[in-house]
Structures are given as C-alpha cells and as structure tokens.
Amino acid sequence: MKVEGTVLLVIGVFMGAVCAIYWFLSNETSGTMMLLGATLLGFVPGAYYLWWSRRMKPRPEDNPSASRADGAGVVAAFPSTSVWPFVLGVGAALVGLALVFGLWTAPIGFVLGFAALLGVIRESRRGGAV
Amino acid sequence: MTIAARPALAPSPDLLEEEHGPTGMLKWLTSTDHKVIGKSYTITSLVFFCMAGLMAMVMRTQLTSPDNTLVSQHLYNELFTMHGSLMLYLFAGPFAFGGLANFIVPLQVGAPDMAFPRLNALSYWLYLGGGMIMVSGFLTVGGAADFGWVAYAPLSSATNTPGAGPDMWIVALLLTGFSAIFTGVNIVATVFYLRAPGLTMFRLPIFTWNMLVTAILILIAFPVLASAMIMLWCDRHLGTHIFTVSGGGSPVLWQNLFWFFGHPEVYILALPFFGIVTDVLATFSRKPVFGYKGMVFATISIAALSTSVWAHHMYTTGTELLPFFSLMTYMIAVPTGVKFFNWIGTMWRGSLTFETPMLYAVGFLVVFLFGGVTGILLASPPIDFAVHDTYFVVAHFHEVLFGSAVFGGFAGLYFWYPKFTGRMTREGLGKASFWVMFVGFWVTFVPQYILGLHGMPRRIAEYGAATGWQSLNQVSTAGAYLLFASVAITLINFWVSWRRPVPAGDNPWDAHTLEWATSSPPPHHNFYWIPPIRSERPVWDYNHPEHATPNGHAVPSPVPAAVGSLAAPGSSDGGAGGSGHVGGGTAQ
Numbered sequence: 001m002k003v004e005g006t007v008l009l010v011i012g013v014f015m016g017a018v019c020a021i022y023w024f025l026s027n028e029t030s031g032t033m034m035l036l037g038a039t040l041l042g043f044v045p046g047a048y049y050l051w052w053s054r055r056m057k058p059r060p061e062d063n064p065s066a067s068r069a070d071g072a073g074v075v076a077a078f079p080s081t082s083v084w085p086f087v088l089g090v091g092a093a094l095v096g097l098a099l100v101f102g103l104w105t106a107p108i109g110f111v112l113g114f115a116a117l118l119g120v121i122r123e124s125r126r127g128g129a130v
Numbered sequence: 131m132t133i134a135a136r137p138a139l140a141p142s143p144d145l146l147e148e149e150h151g152p153t154g155m156l157k158w159l160t161s162t163d164h165k166v167i168g169k170s171y172t173i174t175s176l177v178f179f180c181m182a183g184l185m186a187m188v189m190r191t192q193l194t195s196p197d198n199t200l201v202s203q204h205l206y207n208e209l210f211t212m213h214g215s216l217m218l219y220l221f222a223g224p225f226a227f228g229g230l231a232n233f234i235v236p237l238q239v240g241a242p243d244m245a246f247p248r249l250n251a252l253s254y255w256l257y258l259g260g261g262m263i264m265v266s267g268f269l270t271v272g273g274a275a276d277f278g279w280v281a282y283a284p285l286s287s288a289t290n291t292p293g294a295g296p297d298m299w300i301v302a303l304l305l306t307g308f309s310a311i312f313t314g315v316n317i318v319a320t321v322f323y324l325r326a327p328g329l330t331m332f333r334l335p336i337f338t339w340n341m342l343v344t345a346i347l348i349l350i351a352f353p354v355l356a357s358a359m360i361m362l363w364c365d366r367h368l369g370t371h372i373f374t375v376s377g378g379g380s381p382v383l384w385q386n387l388f389w390f391f392g393h394p395e396v397y398i399l400a401l402p403f404f405g406i407v408t409d410v411l412a413t414f415s416r417k418p419v420f421g422y423k424g425m426v427f428a429t430i431s432i433a434a435l436s437t438s439v440w441a442h443h444m445y446t447t448g449t450e451l452l453p454f455f456s457l458m459t460y461m462i463a464v465p466t467g468v469k470f471f472n473w474i475g476t477m478w479r480g481s482l483t484f485e486t487p488m489l490y491a492v493g494f495l496v497v498f499l500f501g502g503v504t505g506i507l508l509a510s511p512p513i514d515f516a517v518h519d520t521y522f523v524v525a526h527f528h529e530v531l532f533g534s535a536v537f538g539g540f541a542g543l544y545f546w547y548p549k550f551t552g553r554m555t556r557e558g559l560g561k562a563s564f565w566v567m568f569v570g571f572w573v574t575f576v577p578q579y580i581l582g583l584h585g586m587p588r589r590i591a592e593y594g595a596a597t598g599w600q601s602l603n604q605v606s607t608a609g610a611y612l613l614f615a616s617v618a619i620t621l622i623n624f625w626v627s628w629r630r631p632v633p634a635g636d637n638p639w640d641a642h643t644l645e646w647a648t649s650s651p652p653p654h655h656n657f658y659w660i661p662p663i664r665s666e667r668p669v670w671d672y673n674h675p676e677h678a679t680p681n682g683h684a685v686p687s688p689v690p691a692a693v694g695s696l697a698a699p700g701s702s703d704g705g706a707g708g709s710g711h712v713g714g715g716t717a718q
C-alpha cells in the first residue's frame with residue numbers, strides 16, 4: 001500500500017508546487033482553484049493510504065516473494081448479474097433529458113433511480129453474507 | 131452474488147463451474163462481468179468511431195473543390211462539431227478506458243472482476259445513453275450542436291446557438307463524464323486492491339500502470355468538465371451570466387475551465403495507447419520492457435505536467451501567462467522522449483517479428499513522433515500566433531490523436547482480439563489494413579500542414595478558387611478515402627474471423643503478462659490457475675524458464691539468466707501445473 005499512497009502523494013506535491021508558482025506569477029483565480037483541487041486529489045487519498053498502510057496487515061500483493069498459497073482463498077463477493085445498473089442508467093438519462101425537453105421526464109427518471117437504489121440494496125443483502 | 135476465490139496452486143475443481151446466468155439480450159442488459167461490459171464498450175465505441183469517420187468523409191468531400199455546395203454551411207458546422215465530439219468523447223476515451231482497459235486490466239492484475247462490477251455496468255449504460263442523446267441531436271429541428279467540440283463562449287450561448295441539439299450535447303457530456311469518473315474510480319480500486327499475490331506495483335504491466343495514471347487524470351479532469359457543463363446550461367436557461375460579458379461574466383473563464391479538462395483529456399486519450407504499444411513492442415521483440423521504472427515515472431510525469439499546460443490552447447486570447455505555459459509545454463517533451471528512448475531500447479537487438487499488432491505499434495511510433503515534434507513547434511507562442519486556428523493545428527492534433535487512438539488502438543485491438551473472442555484475425559488482411567492506413571494517413575495530413583502554413587483556417591466549409599488551396603485539398607481528400615478503406619479492411623477482417631473462425635489458443639503471441647495465462651475468452655471470474663509471479667512478465671518466465679526475467683532486472687531474453695531459485699517455476703512455489711506450457715501455441 002506504500003507505493004500506491006506515494007504515487008498519489010507525489011502527484012499532490014507536484015500539483016501543490018505548480019499551484020503556488022502559478023498563483024504567484026499570474027494571480028489568476030480559476031486556474032489556481034483547479035490546481036488546488038488537483039493538489040487535494042493527490043494529498044487526501046495519498047495521505048490516507050500511507051496512514052492506513054502502517055496499520056493494515058501486510059498483503060501478499062505487496063510482497064515480492066509471496067507464494068500463490070499466500071493469496072489463495074476468497075477474494076470478495078461479486079454480483080453475478082444485476083438489472084439495476086441498466087435501470088439506473090435509463091433513469092439518469094431521463095433526468096438528463098429533463099434539462100432539454102422540460103421537466104416531465106424527470107419524475108420518471110427519479111422513480112427508476114429510486115427503484116434501482118432499493119433493488120441494489122436488496123440484492124446486496126440477499127447475497128452479501130460473505 | 132457469487133463468491134470469487136483465488137486458486138492456490140493447481141486448478142481446483144470447485145472453480146471450474148461455469149456461470150449459470152441469462153444469455154443473449156438479457157445477458158447484455160444484466161451482466162456485471164467486466165468482460166461483457168468491456169466488449170460492449172469496445173463495440174459501441176467502434177460504432178461511434180465509424181459514424182464520426184463517415185462525417186469526416188463528408189467534410190473532406192465538401193472541401194475537394196472551391197465553393198462546393200455538397201453540404202450547407204450550417205450542416206458543415208454540425209458535422210465538424212459532432213466529428214470532434216464523437217471521436218474524443220465517445221470513441222477514443224471510452225474505447226481505451228471503457229473497452230480495452232475494462233477487459234484487460236482485471237486480467238493483467240489477476241483479479242476475478244473489476245472492484246465494483248455494478249458501478250462498471252452503470253458506467254456503460256450512462257455512456258450508451260449519453261452517446262445516443264448526443265447523436266440524436268441530428269434529429270431535432272435545429273440540428274445537432276454546431277459550436278465546435280470546445281463549445282467556446284459566447285458562441286455556445288442560447289442566443290448564438292439556440293435549439294435542443296446543443297442542450298442534448300451538454301446533457302450527453304454530463305452523462306458520459308460521470309461514466310468516465312466511475313470507470314476511473316473502478317480502475318484505481320481494482321489496481322490497488324485486487325492484485326494477485328506477488329504482483330507488486332512495480333511488476334504491473336505497463337498497460338495497467340498507464341491505465342492507473344489515466345484513471346487518476348480522469349478524476350482530476352472530468353469533474354471540471356461536468357461543472358463547466360452545468361454552468362453553461364445555467365447560462366443558456368437560467369439567465370446567469372457566468373460566461374457573458376454583458377452580465378459581468380468572462381468568456382475566457384469558459385476556455386480556462388474547458389482546457390483544464392481538455393488538455394488532460396488529450397493525455398487521457400494518449401496514455402492508454404502508450405501502454406498498449408509498450409506491451410505490444412515487448413511481446414513482439416521477445417524482451418522485457420527496457421527501462422521499466424523509467425517508463426512508469428515518465429507516465430506519471432506526463433500526467434502531472436499535462437494538468438499544468440492547459441492555457442497553451444489559449445495563447446492568442448492575450449490573457450494568459452505565456453512563459454509559464456510555454457515552459458511547461460516544452461517540459462512534457464522530456465518524459466515523452468524518455469518513452470521513445472525506452473520503446474526503441476525495447477526493440478533494440480530483440481527477436482523482432484512483424485505481425486499486425488507490431489506493425490500498428492511501429493506505425494504509432496512514427497506517426498506520434500511527427501505529431502509530437504509539431505507540438506513542440508506549437509508550444510512556442512510566436513509560432514502559435516501565426517498558425518493558431520489554421521489547418522496546421524488540425525494536422526498536428528490529428529497526427530497525435532489519430533496516431534495514438536487509431537494506430538495504438540488498432541495495435542491493441544489486433545493484439546487482444548484473440549483474447550476477446552478466442553479467434554485469430556487474418557494476418558494478410560491485417561497487414562493490408564495497416565499499410566493502406568499508414569499511406570493514407572500521410573497523404574491526408576501532410577497537405578494539411580502545408581495548407582495551414584498557407585493560411586487556410588480550420589472550420590470553414592468553403593474557400594475561394596483564388597486561394598490556390600484546391601490541389602492540396604484534393605490530395606488530402608484522396609488520403610481520407612484511403613483511411614476509410616483501411617478501416618473497412620479491418621472490419622472485413624473481423625467479419626471473416628467471425629464467419630470462419632481459426633481458434634487462437636490461450637497465448638497465440640507467446641506474450642508475457644497474466645491475461646495470457648487464462649483461456650481465450652477467459653472463463654467466468656477469469657482464472658482457474660495463476661503462474662507464480664516473480665517478475666513483470668510471469669507468463670513468459672513460466673513458459674521459458676531458461677530465459678526467465680531476473681527479479682527487478684531486465685535482460686535481453688537470448689542471454690540465459692542465472693537465476694535458478696527465483697524465477698524458475700516450481701522451485702520456491704510448489705510447482706503448480708508441472709512443466710506445462712501456459713497457453714500453448716494454437717488450438718487446444
């Protein structure tokens with residue numbers, strides 16, 4: 001987990017330096033704010049990963065000499081099929097179209113989105129005993 | 131829900147069960163398998179690619195003769211806008227991170243699926259919905275969006291471009307933008323959390339590294355695009371004046387927001403293809419990647435620098451900090467140069483063979499190099515002032531983007547087509563498509579450089595006969611038809627391989643990385659068995675113990691490596707599968 005965190009942190013440090021130089025040279029607000037956002041995108045998860053990497057159990061994927069037996073067993077539970085992403089996608093498109101053709105498609109889209117939300121939660125509970 | 135387990139040593143019988151799910155249309159609608167979604171993404175993006183290519187053919191035909199009236203000026207505006215939008219938003223990006231990466235990254239890290247399979251499916255449906263909405267702008271009364279793929283304010287205001295088409299374009303970009311963000315999150319989580327044991331970050335294939343960095347770039351760039359679209363919609367419909375001078379807003383703010391997304395987007399479209407080319411060159415040179423860590427650091431440097439060069443698209447606005455952006459733009463040439471050096475080093479003294487993917491990869495090197503060199507010219511403000519918004523710029527970015535997304539993309543498509551489908555493509559047709567494309571490419575774009583230097587502006591539907599631009603435009607159009615023919619040959623190739631299948635076997639190219647350790651196409655949850663991972667090319671090490679890659683050091687494969695204990699299969703790791711050859715050559 002150290003390498004992952006470091007990569008993000010390096011990006012954060014670079015963006016922070018560019019942000020400071022850019023603000024100092026240009027006094028331009030929009031670019032500085034976006035560079036600040038990019039800095040935080042590197043720093044926040046990067047710092048979290050580094051903090052967490054000291055507390056977690058060592059992982060076989062971080063160990064260059066790990067054997068395959070070290071990583072054997074359950075990886076995770078994965079949904080095999082689910083119709084709800086499709087329903088949510090259609091709902092999102094209908095909500096989006098409301099921005100073009102008037103509000104009448106939005107309620108249908110929100111109903112589909114809510115149905116998808118409930119469906120995903122039910123699905124996870126039913127099969128998510130792992 | 132199914133529980134995915136990772137095999138330990140030998141293929142375990144309880145992993146050999148097949149998926150008992152729906153088939154046909156219902157499978158397409160409900161599958162959360164990254165392979166099904168990856169294929170859907172690939173096919174959908176290729177459909178958009180063909181549509182955008184046909185639009186380009188119409189535009190090139192229009193420009194063949196002066197004062198041509200094949201299409202009206204209004205339709206021409208729609209065509210170049212939608213050509214750019216489809217190619218950039220709906221083809222090049224989704225083809226890379228939705229199609230190829232979705233299919234290949236979990237295989238390359240030895241994972242059963244993407245980290246968030248349902249989010250992955252949602253990404254595809256948002257992308258498909260957004261794409262359909264964008265294209266169906268043509269069906270509205272006022273036609274599709276016609277303000278260029280960059281939608282500069284104030285041209286994109288409700289007064290200058292009224293109608294539903296531009297609004298549908300905005301909504302489409304919101305939907306596809308979120309789709310890209312979700313895919314980015316998915317790729318980062320998959321690479322961080324689902325790697326196989328022993329597969330440390332510095333053993334990841336370069337393609338996966340590049341996709342990881344691309345995903346981080348997506349997370350930096352696409353939220354800016356989404357917020358800019360919302361602001362633009364508010365300006366058009368809610369009476370805000372964010373980008374209009376009359377209400378105290380700033381049109382240049384739009385350019386800042388757009389290019390803060392737009393320039394990283396260029397690298398979001400390029401880095402995945404750099405990764406493809408790296409893997410293809412290493413495979414067909416039968417050598418490890420030369421300068422592996424240099425390659426990774428170059429990728430990260432390119433990504434970091436690419437977020438601080440956005441205003442080099444805006445030199446002529448006169449509001450930007452020219453020395454800063456010019457210097458940063460020049461600096462990108464350094465890591466790109468490192469990559470070129472390493473690509474050549476990878477091929478140097480390798481056992482090269484030139485199958486179709488390798489041809490496309492080498493074609494990419496040549497084409498992208500020329501695109502990059504003209505990019506260095508354009509990074510200089512005095513030159514940019516002279517050629518801004520001319521065909522010189524058009525030729526430059528087509529060399530860069532066509533070079534990466536089409537030459538690099540087709541290298542990946544031909545390379546992984548056996549893994550996608552379990553069938554081989556025909557080498558003859560593949561090579562023919564490459565050579566037609568390579569010749570057509572130069573015939574199309576070299577005249578455009580010259581036209582640009584003669585002052586031909588971009589985005590014009592007609593030019594006068596007195597300009598003297600006709601002959602060069604005719605040459606360019608002829609080249610464009612060649613490009614059309616080459617893509618047609620590739621599609622015929624896929625059709626032939628579909629109708630008369632030649633089984634591919636697991637590892638037809640004798641390739642290096644984990645995706646070639648499983649069957650073609652891979653089973654549900656991908657792996658019955660994984661070779662021991664002791665270097666960045668585990669499948670090669672397993673198949674060629676006499677040429678194994680010593681841990682962390684790349685040597686040319688003809689030199690027998692003195693390793694013995696580390697890389698030889700079965701020594702430190704239980705010897706799973708005996709001395710079998712992973713994959714084998716042909717049909718099994």
